[in-house]
Amino acid sequence: MAVPVAALCCLVPLLPAGATPGVPRWLGQPVDWPKVGLLAFLHGCWESLAQGLPTPCLVLVRRLLRRPAPPERVPARPGVNAFFPVLFAGVLMLPPAAAALIAAPAALLGGPSGRGCRGRQLFNGSQLALCAFASSVVFHLLRGPQLLLGSRFPAALLPGFTAVAAFCLVNGVVVGVMVMLSERRGAGVLLRGACSVCGLPVLVHAAGGLMVAVLWQGPYGAFAALLALLPLSISAWVFAQGQREQDAHQATVQSLVQAVEIKDAYTRGHSERVGRASVLIASQLGMEADRLRTLRFAGILHDVGKLGVATELLRRNGPLSEAERRAVEIHPVYGYELVRGIDFLGEAHAGILHHHERVDGRGYPSGLAGDQIPEFARIISVADAFDSMTSTRSYRRGRPVAEAVAELERCSGSQFDPVMVRALIDALAAHDWRPVVHSEDCVRAVPDIPLGVPEPVRAAPGRVPAQGGAPAPGQP
Secondary structure (H helix, E strand, O other), X not given: OHHHHHHHHHOHHHOOHHHOOOOOOOOOOOXXXXXXXXXXXXXXXXXXHHOOOOXXXXXXXXXXXOOOOOOOOOOOOOXXXXXXXXXXXXXXXXXXXXXXXHHHHHHHHOOOOOOOOHHHHHHHHHHHHHHXXXXXXXXXXXXXXXXXXXXXXXXXXXXXXXXXXXXXXXXXXXXXXXXXXHHOOOOHHHHHHHHHOOOHHHHHHHHHHHHHHHHHOOOOHHHHHHHHHHHHHHHHHHHHHHHHHHHHHHHHHHHHHHHHHHHOHHHOOHHHHXXXXXXXXXXXXXXXXXXXXXXXXXXXXXOHHHHHXXXXXXXXXXXXXXXXXXXXXXXXXXXXXXXXXXXHHOOHHHHHHHOOOOOOOOOOOOOOOHHHOOHHHHHHHHHHHHXXXXXXXXXXXXXXXXXXXXXXXXXXXXXXXHHXXXXXXXXXXXXXXXXXXOOHHHHHOOOXXXXXXXXXXXXXXXXXXXXXXXXXXXXX
16 A cells, blocks of 8 residues: 555645745646646557457447447556656656546556456555656756756756656566565565666657657647657557467466376476576577577477377376387377477477487487487477476476486486587586475375386387478488
8 A cells, every 4th residue: 555655745735835835946836737637548549459359449439420339458568668758758747646637547447357366456556656756856956847947958868768768667666566565576676676676668659758748749749749658658668469469378388288287297397397498508608589489388398199099098007018108109190290280380390399318319209310300309308207207296206406407417318419418418507497396295195216227129119200391300
């Protein structure tokens, strides 16, 4: 409740002069209410556009035409796609208390609705009101309005961008305090929170707000300011659509993973951990961000083919017959067939199909060797084995990280790519990896088999063509 109360205190200067003795003149100067209302409405429209939601104008037109409301849409990354140029323009043109009012309607009326969301909307509105008030106070203290009205550039840029810095600082501190209280974290989160909200998008929005303020107070008025917002509006809408598409991709992947993990309680969380370990390895190798995202999907979906394997075989805690082992080892092919129609996975298809290949050529399903194995598959192979060794499965208890690393090094060059093994070891030295912890009953139910027990040498259970057209050894 502290943030909403502080936000209400910011509105005190709006009271009549006789009711607020001691308030500085510039803090309680007359308010242009039509301008406040128009800026608040525009901020709400552009905020909805940036979140990929229907704007208030569109909602009003639908109601006037009595058209049925479309299904409610979830904002695309709330808070990440915030659109601040109109709010910054209000900070530069209005008294602090009036500037605080601009942010409130969009936060209180927009975003997710329903049970449990009102508190979040109240907090968001109060947070932005506090940020706008503090930013406008800084701008006025630096004599920004006089410089802006006189079009004194570049002198007006200093108070303008100082006000933006104050906005980011207050925003980061409020978020940091909430994280400290809710997650019981140290004071260092305050500095990280303040730094996290500063960046190129904020500077672009600040420049847009400055341009809007200059044009609005110029000879062409509000119409010219609205035209200046069009390029930023288009970019915000496109960015929101891209975020929404990424969220849809993530939802598709999670649905497939949940279907796999329902079949085997011991592997619950395994897919996510393999995706995380794969990203750690690839980051150590310097892989590009776009490929990292695809690799994470490949790691998460590497076992999706187990949907085609009998549940009894997956949960068996005893030895498998040769026929049963072959039935399990065909799961990479099932996985590839399940996801090959999902275009956004791209390079992940090969990683899913070949993640059980070995660098010595004795893996499956295609018997590829060395560099014939796709890079994604070589990375996932190491990540998969590492998490399997450090977590309890239906056939063996989990082992300490040090033992798993020693086993990876022992099999480096025969089963695993030495480059990927070394990358994982280096990544583990820089990042804390905590193996999954199972209940005592769960652990006692499985045998305690040490790592390094060799399996009998045998041929792969049938060859399939390598994804991408690379022939397996012995094939024409």
